Amino acid sequence: MSEQHPHLWLCATCGVEYAPAPVAPQQCPICEDERQHVPASGQAWRTLDGLRADGRRVTVTQVADDLWGLTATNVGIGQQGMLVRTTAGNLLFDVPGLIDDDAIAAVRELGGIHHIIASHPHMYGVQSQWSAAFDDAPIWVAEKDAAWLGHRPDVVRLWNDPFDVLPGMRLDQVGGHFPGSTIAHWSAGADGGGVLFAGDAIFPVADGNVTFLRSYPNRIPLSAAVVRRIADQVRQYRFDVLYNNFGASAGPDAPSIVEHSAQRYIDWVSGANDHLT
Numbered sequence: 001m002s003e004q005h006p007h008l009w010l011c012a013t014c015g016v017e018y019a020p021a022p023v024a025p026q027q028c029p030i031c032e033d034e035r036q037h038v039p040a041s042g043q044a045w046r047t048l049d050g051l052r053a054d055g056r057r058v059t060v061t062q063v064a065d066d067l068w069g070l071t072a073t074n075v076g077i078g079q080q081g082m083l084v085r086t087t088a089g090n091l092l093f094d095v096p097g098l099i100d101d102d103a104i105a106a107v108r109e110l111g112g113i114h115h116i117i118a119s120h121p122h123m124y125g126v127q128s129q130w131s132a133a134f135d136d137a138p139i140w141v142a143e144k145d146a147a148w149l150g151h152r153p154d155v156v157r158l159w160n161d162p163f164d165v166l167p168g169m170r171l172d173q174v175g176g177h178f179p180g181s182t183i184a185h186w187s188a189g190a191d192g193g194g195v196l197f198a199g200d201a202i203f204p205v206a207d208g209n210v211t212f213l214r215s216y217p218n219r220i221p222l223s224a225a226v227v228r229r230i231a232d233q234v235r236q237y238r239f240d241v242l243y244n245n246f247g248a249s250a251g252p253d254a255p256s257i258v259e260h261s262a263q264r265y266i267d268w269v270s271g272a273n274d275h276l277t
Contacts, residue, residue: 008129008151010051012044013037015076015097016124018150030121030148035177035215048126051075051098058096058103060110067189068110069247072098079123080247082197083107084186088166089114092137093184093197094245095125104133113137115165119199120178121148123245128153140165142173142180170237174201174230176212176222185237193240193252201230202258204248209261224266231262 009018011028024045070081076097084091113134143158162172168187181201189195214220241251
């Protein structure tokens with residue numbers, strides 16, 4: 001496909017789109033922030049046509065019933081978007097930093113995209129291009145994080161209060177990693193047990209538990225109070241499985257895992273376990 005804007009610029013490090021312009025921006029504020037990083041080699045920029053010419057592609061892989069992962073390997077951070085199919089329309093939660101004709105065709109066969117939501121600014125990807133490919137699907141952006149938008153097409157819709165973007169699909173902001181860090185609760189997912197898409201706000205780790213951080217690449221923690229607040233907020237939702245933004249999951253019985261992990265984290269950052277160090 002030919003990109004909608006020949007000079008839509010993508011940060012080579014995070015994969016987030018910036019507004020069309022004759023020349024690339026000088027800076028990527030997202031990568032200059034302490035939650036991300038600019039490589040030692042310096043800021044670099046890519047275009048969609050350049051990535052596709054290099055052989056980069058989006059793969060669409062079924063994860064579970066009515067759930068598919070969209071991944072652009074070796075593009076930006078390398079996140080996996082989640083396409084959720086419902087009888088009322090489809091949601092793309094977290095957005096790859098690439099789009100191509102084969103991926104568009106595959107998603108069309110699955111019913112298209114009716115709403116787009118990124119869990120936080122690192123996951124904006126090329127959301128304007130995914131929207132344009134699917135009849136200008138609305139892009140829902142947490143108002144608390146809107147200042148991080150490098151490109152703001154007319155289809156962007158700002159929001160604050162929790163709401164059902166589709167029947168059985170509720171969006172909520174839990175904060176932590178970013179003030180507007182967003183989760184999506186899919187009540188019909190996991191065979192009716194419920195699924196929570198948590199982005200970076202609640203992140204599965206190697207031992208089957210989860211963690212909570214302000215910065216993952218720089219290992220900057222959150223406070224005990226913030227972690228307690230996040231864990232308490234998601235307790236209102238019924239879910240058996242939790243997914244992050246890289247295809248990792250926690251569950252079954254994900255709420256118990258979240259609670260155990262939150263308390264473990266709180267005990268360490270509050271000093272309760274200092275005698276073990």
